[in-house]
Amino acid sequence: MAKNCDVKLAVMGRAGVGKSALVVRFLTKRFIWEYDPTLESTYRHQAIIDEEPVTMEILDTAGQDDSGQREGYVRWGDTFLLVYDTTDRCSFDEIAQIKAQIDEIKKPQIVHTVLLGNKIDLDHARQVSVEDGERLAVELGCAFFECSACNGDGCISDAFYDVCREKLRQ
Numbered sequence: 001m002a003k004n005c006d007v008k009l010a011v012m013g014r015a016g017v018g019k020s021a022l023v024v025r026f027l028t029k030r031f032i033w034e035y036d037p038t039l040e041s042t043y044r045h046q047a048i049i050d051e052e053p054v055t056m057e058i059l060d061t062a063g064q065d066d067s068g069q070r071e072g073y074v075r076w077g078d079t080f081l082l083v084y085d086t087t088d089r090c091s092f093d094e095i096a097q098i099k100a101q102i103d104e105i106k107k108p109q110i111v112h113t114v115l116l117g118n119k120i121d122l123d124h125a126r127q128v129s130v131e132d133g134e135r136l137a138v139e140l141g142c143a144f145f146e147c148s149a150c151n152g153d154g155c156i157s158d159a160f161y162d163v164c165r166e167k168l169r170q
């Protein structure tokens with residue numbers, strides 16, 4: 001009989017990287033240009049992953065300039081999508097620090113994370129190469145994908161499902 005697992009996925013990353021756009025794209029296959037960057041939302045999503053029904057709770061986080069606020073998100077989640085903007089080097093440089101904070105708060109638990117570079121439609125403005133992303137993923141010990149929430153290119157669903165899969169296999 002299929003087991004029904006819950007995954008609490010927090011979508012993390014600097015303001016403006018496209019977290020809200022990604023979550024909405026994943027859930028609705030649509031792109032909406034503007035979201036209030038100060039709002040956080042939680043969504044429930046029923047998925048079938050490897051033929052198993054899975055209930056996902058997805059937290060679209062906001063305002064992570066304050067690491068105290070981030071701590072609350074980290075405590076809430078058991079899996080994490082670490083998002084950066086491929087056209088914003090600073091958002092990429094911040095990822096290692098976010099991951100370190102997650103590890104620190106969750107230890108000795110092993111946390112499941114996936115690294116996701118967004119906005120690849122803006123190729124002319126790219127500041128983070130695919131190789132940089134791959135290298136960081138190796139360092140962090142997580143899977144890596146790139147995508148565009150704007151046009152739906154790349155591996156948005158793969159990124160969301162992969163991080164859940166890790167948790168379910170635990």
Ligand code: GDP
Nearest residue numbers: 015016017018019020021033035119148149150
């Ligand atoms: P958040 O603060 O991380 O939740 O970021 P938002 O989802 O609010 O997106 C920030 C800005 O980036 C908005 O103006 C979005 O329209 C834009 N954006 C998000 N994803 C993409 C993308 O894949 N490509 C492009 N060109 N713009 C994007």
Ligand code: MG
Nearest residue numbers: 019020035037
């Ligand atoms: Mg947002």
